Amino acid sequence: MLSYLSRRLIESFLVLAIMSLLIYALIGLMPGDPIDIMIFSNPEMTTADAERLRAIYGLDQPLLSRYLAWLGDALTGDFGYSRLYNQPTLDILLPRLGNTVVLMGISFILALAIALPAGIYAATRPQSPVDHAINLIAFAGISVPPFWLAILLIILFAVTLGWLPAGGMGDGRDFWADQRHLVLPVLALTIATVGGIIRFMRAAAIETLRQDYVRTALAKGLSGRQVIVGHVLRNAMLPVVTILALQMGNLFSGALITEQIFAYLGMGKTIYDAVIGNDYNVALAGLLLATLTTLLANLLADLAYSWLDPRISYQ
Amino acid sequence: MTQPAPDGLLAAEAAHAHGAAQSVRQIFWRRFVRHRLAFGSLVFLVLLALASAAAPLVEAALDVDGNLVDLFNAKQPPSASHPLGTDDLGRDVLVRLLYGGQVSLAVGLAAALCAAIIGTLLGLLAGYYGGRLDGLLMRFTDGVIAMPILPLLIILAAIDLNKVGLPQALITSESASLYRIVFLVALFGWTTVARLVRGATLSMKTREFVRAAEALGASAPRIMLVHILPNVVSPIIVATTLSIGGIVLLESVLSFLGLGIQPPLPSWGNMLTSAQELIWDAPALAIYPGLLIFATVIAFNFLGDGLQDALDPRALQGEE
Numbered sequence: 127m128l129s130y131l132s133r134r135l136i137e138s139f140l141v142l143a144i145m146s147l148l149i150y151a152l153i154g155l156m157p158g159d160p161i162d163i164m165i166f167s168n169p170e171m172t173t174a175d176a177e178r179l180r181a182i183y184g185l186d187q188p189l190l191s192r193y194l195a196w197l198g199d200a201l202t203g204d205f206g207y208s209r210l211y212n213q214p215t216l217d218i219l220l221p222r223l224g225n226t227v228v229l230m231g232i233s234f235i236l237a238l239a240i241a242l243p244a245g246i247y248a249a250t251r252p253q254s255p256v257d258h259a260i261n262l263i264a265f266a267g268i269s270v271p272p273f274w275l276a277i278l279l280i281i282l283f284a285v286t287l288g289w290l291p292a293g294g295m296g297d298g299r300d301f302w303a304d305q306r307h308l309v310l311p312v313l314a315l316t317i318a319t320v321g322g323i324i325r326f327m328r329a330a331a332i333e334t335l336r337q338d339y340v341r342t343a344l345a346k347g348l349s350g351r352q353v354i355v356g357h358v359l360r361n362a363m364l365p366v367v368t369i370l371a372l373q374m375g376n377l378f379s380g381a382l383i384t385e386q387i388f389a390y391l392g393m394g395k396t397i398y399d400a401v402i403g404n405d406y407n408v409a410l411a412g413l414l415l416a417t418l419t420t421l422l423a424n425l426l427a428d429l430a431y432s433w434l435d436p437r438i439s440y441q
Numbered sequence: 442m443t444q445p446a447p448d449g450l451l452a453a454e455a456a457h458a459h460g461a462a463q464s465v466r467q468i469f470w471r472r473f474v475r476h477r478l479a480f481g482s483l484v485f486l487v488l489l490a491l492a493s494a495a496a497p498l499v500e501a502a503l504d505v506d507g508n509l510v511d512l513f514n515a516k517q518p519p520s521a522s523h524p525l526g527t528d529d530l531g532r533d534v535l536v537r538l539l540y541g542g543q544v545s546l547a548v549g550l551a552a553a554l555c556a557a558i559i560g561t562l563l564g565l566l567a568g569y570y571g572g573r574l575d576g577l578l579m580r581f582t583d584g585v586i587a588m589p590i591l592p593l594l595i596i597l598a599a600i601d602l603n604k605v606g607l608p609q610a611l612i613t614s615e616s617a618s619l620y621r622i623v624f625l626v627a628l629f630g631w632t633t634v635a636r637l638v639r640g641a642t643l644s645m646k647t648r649e650f651v652r653a654a655e656a657l658g659a660s661a662p663r664i665m666l667v668h669i670l671p672n673v674v675s676p677i678i679v680a681t682t683l684s685i686g687g688i689v690l691l692e693s694v695l696s697f698l699g700l701g702i703q704p705p706l707p708s709w710g711n712m713l714t715s716a717q718e719l720i721w722d723a724p725a726l727a728i729y730p731g732l733l734i735f736a737t738v739i740a741f742n743f744l745g746d747g748l749q750d751a752l753d754p755r756a757l758q759g760e761e
Contacts, residue, residue, distance in 0.1 A: 141584055149596070157601035265746075269739035271690055273697050274713060274731030281720050281727065372586055379591030383694060387717065397592045398698065401599050409596065416589040424587055 134428065138421040145417050146200075146410075150193045153406050196410075206407035210400065215407045219396065223415060225295075226392035229308070230381050233315035241320050245327025246354060246362070249335060260324060267321020272380055276314040276387040283310060293388040311388045318380045319373075326369050330362040337361070363434055371427030374420045472751040479747020482740035489737065493542030505533040508705050528726055529715055538729060541707040544619065545737065548702070549689040552623045556630035556688075557681040563631065564638025565665045569646055579639070586632050591694070597625050598700035618703040622695060626688050633680050641673035675752040683745030686738040693734045709734045 187195075199206065205215035248260040284292035291307050334340065335358060343353045382394025389395070393412055400409035474480050492499075500506065503524075517527040524535050567578040598621065645651060646669065654668050695701030696710025704711055709730040716727035 141587075145588075149593075152596050152600065155600045156596070157599070265739055265742055266735075269686060269690070269735055269742055271693050271697075271710075271731055271734045271738070273694060274716075274727075274734065277713070277716055277720060277727050277731070280717075281724055285720055285724075375587055375589045378589045382591050382595075383698075386698065394592070398595060401595050402699075413589070413592050413596065416592055420587050420589055 131429075134425055138425060141421060142414065142418060146197065146414055147193055149410055149413050150196060151189060153410050154189065156401070156404065156406070200411075205411040208400075208405055208408045210403050210405045210408070215411045218408060219393065219412055219415060222391055222393050222396050223419075225390065226378075226381055226385070226394060229311055229315065229384070229390065229392055230377055232308070232312050233319060233381075234377060236312065236316045237319040237323055240316075241323035241327055242359075245324045246331045246359065248324070248328045249331030249362075250350070250354070252332060260328070264321040264324040264328075267317055267319075268325070269321075270318070272314065272318040272383045273387055275317060276310070276384060279310050279314055280387075293390065295389075295391050307388075307390070311384045311390050314388075315377075315380050315384045318384075319377060322373065322376075323366070323370065326366050327362065330365045331358060333365075334358050334362040360434055364431065367427050367430050367434065371424045374423035378416055378420065469751050473747055476747035476750060478743045479751075482743040482747070485736065485740050486744065489542060489733075489740075490546060493539050493546060496536060496539035496543060499539055500533075500536045503533065503536065505536060508532065526725065528712070529719060529723070534726065534729060537707045537712060538709070538733060541709045541712055541730065542733065542737075544702055544706060544708040545689055545692060545710075545734070548619060548622055548626070548692045548708075549685045549737075549741070552626035552630060552688045552692075553681050553685045555623060555627035556684065557634050557677055559627060560631035560634025560680075561638050561670070561677055564635040564640075565642055565669065567635070568639040568642025569661065569665050569669065571643075575639070578635070582632050582635055585629060588629070590629050591691075594625055594629070594691070594695060595698065595700055597628075598622070598695055616706070618701065618706065622692055622701050626691055630684060630688060633684065634677055637676040637680055638673055641676055642669055645669045645672055679745055679749045679752060682741060682748055686741035686745070689734060689741065690738050 196206075203216065205219075207213070208215050208218050211218050244260050248257040251257050280292045283290045290309050292310075294307055295304070340353060340357055343357050344350075348356070378394065381392060382398060384390065385392040385395035386398055393416060397409060397412040397416065399405070400412060519526045526534050528534050528537065563578055563582075567575040602617070602621075642665075651664060651668055654664050659668070692701055692708065693710030693713070696708045697713050699711070699714060702708035702711050712730040713727065716730075719726045
């Protein structure tokens with residue numbers, strides 16, 4: 127178990143290292159470079175000044191040595207300064223990572239709490255009207271453009287009814303008043319997530335219900351509820367857990383759109399603003415943090431797998 | 442499997458009694474049509490494609506110009522000359538929706554096709570050669586699946602094409618943003634097809650006809666393309682159809698964020714870019730494009746679902 131865990135950790139860090147080189151190279155291909163921006167803001171700068179600055183910042187070096195220099199700093203926790211915010215990159219990113227984790231966490235738990243019962247309920251009554259209705263809702267959830275859904279929610283709850291704020295983070299004076307800002311983003315992200323999980327859960331539960339041990343359990347006189355809770359749920363969760371872990375990247379993408387529309391200060395919005403505003407250090411570190419999060423989610427899913435299915439032992 | 446209803450049994454009996462031998466194609470078509478949602482979706486998508494293709498005709502019939510900015514006629518309510526009104530720049534909304542449909546459908550189909558080709562080739566290679574190549578390709582696939590795709594796409598979409606060294610004519614052409622988005626989506630969209638094809642290839646390569654072809658000295662590319670590929674076509678078709686909806690959605694998200702299809706070329710996504718400011722005085726403008734994206738994506742998903750049921754060989758054998 128421990129050796130498996132350490133191997134997976136090493137693997138994850140390898141993937142992270144490759145991704146960091148890739149993203150570093152890609153960011154270098156974005157329009158302009160830091161010196162161009164300085165030239166724009168200071169018209170008196172001469173070409174010679176610009177060249178000197180390039181040398182000071184190491185921008186005249188080849189890509190690989192620039193990357194290694196960045197990596198050396200990054201390993202000591204120094205991800206450079208943010209151009210947009212004039213603060214160390216991590217001081218910007220970490221609080222916002224916290225905001226995103228809150229948004230994603232609540233939405234994910236809500237989506238699970240709705241999707242697991244709904245998926246199993248539909249699976250126990252295949253082709254019934256309820257099954258068709260649940261299926262239709264699931265398809266609608268997968269197919270609705272998340273940003274459009276968010277706009278509709280704003281039109282309904284903020285503009286027409288005036289119940290909830292249309293966006294923002296609250297002013298930090300009243301904790302519960304601030305949480306009202308979280309309601310619509312969580313709702314939007316939950317609706318965008320729930321459909322896919324319902325479909326996975328339904329398919330997995332139908333597959334499990336066909337198994338002989340379910341027939342045995344019913345034959346020995348267990349009630350439907352006992353069979354579902356004791357025999358079906360845990361086995362049907364196995365494929366679902368894998369898919370959910372892979373969905374982390376998707377969930378993050380959904381969070382980015384949601385944050386952008388509701389002006390919610392999370393990682394997604396920060397990465398987007400950084401890319402648009404040529405804030406290279408923040409964009410780079412933000413993307414790596416997002417990648418790290420999805421890699422860790424995959425690792426957690428593997429551990430959950432062995433907990434759900436004791437037959438699997440990681441040697 | 443559900444218990445077949447008694448009348449279904451009778452119908453099957455009757456079909457047998459008739460002795461009408463049905464081709465696989467007929468069986469497939471009958472099963473597909475029975476899937477009412479999928480069939481309805483197909484009809485809707487065909488109508489949508491025809492309407493989009495007819496955009497220039499509609500433009501001529503209404504005597505309007507879809508690209509003409511006319512600020513004096515901005516945000517007009519529906520009228521005889523503008524059946525859905527005008528947008529914030531005074532352009533006819535109906536005509537722009539139809540042209541946007543051309544773009545969104547073209548991007549969806551083209552990107553899905555490219556992704557399917559990449560996925561099929563990688564899946565065939567991994568499944569047929571197995572061993573180290575298989576391990577490498579599948580690890581790579583897992584890595585791509587686990588990536589946070591939208592932030593990466595945002596960076597890729599922001600890349601300055603002049604720094605990549607592409608020909609200037611391509612970069613400055615009006616449809617450059619269209620090619621770019623097809624390329625980007627295909628770059629990340631091939632993983633599902635690759636996994637499915639790999640799995641199917643693994644089981645196909647142990648079959649007698651493949652062994653026979655090998656014994657006769659057929660080359661590896663010939664075996665993969667002539668003997669294996671035709672037998673793994675149905676999962677490819679299903680996965681590709683199902684992926685189109687997701688691609689239309691992704692295109693709309695990127696265009697909405699200002700990184701996909703660039704105006705004045707309309708797409709349903711970039712028509713919504715300013716929707717957030719418009720919800721106060723012209724909410725209808727924020728509704729139509731989103732409704733079309735929603736309807737198109739759900740139609741492709743229903744269609745893929747119906748194809749999956751109709752093409753499932755296990756169910757096919759059980760039926761006849």
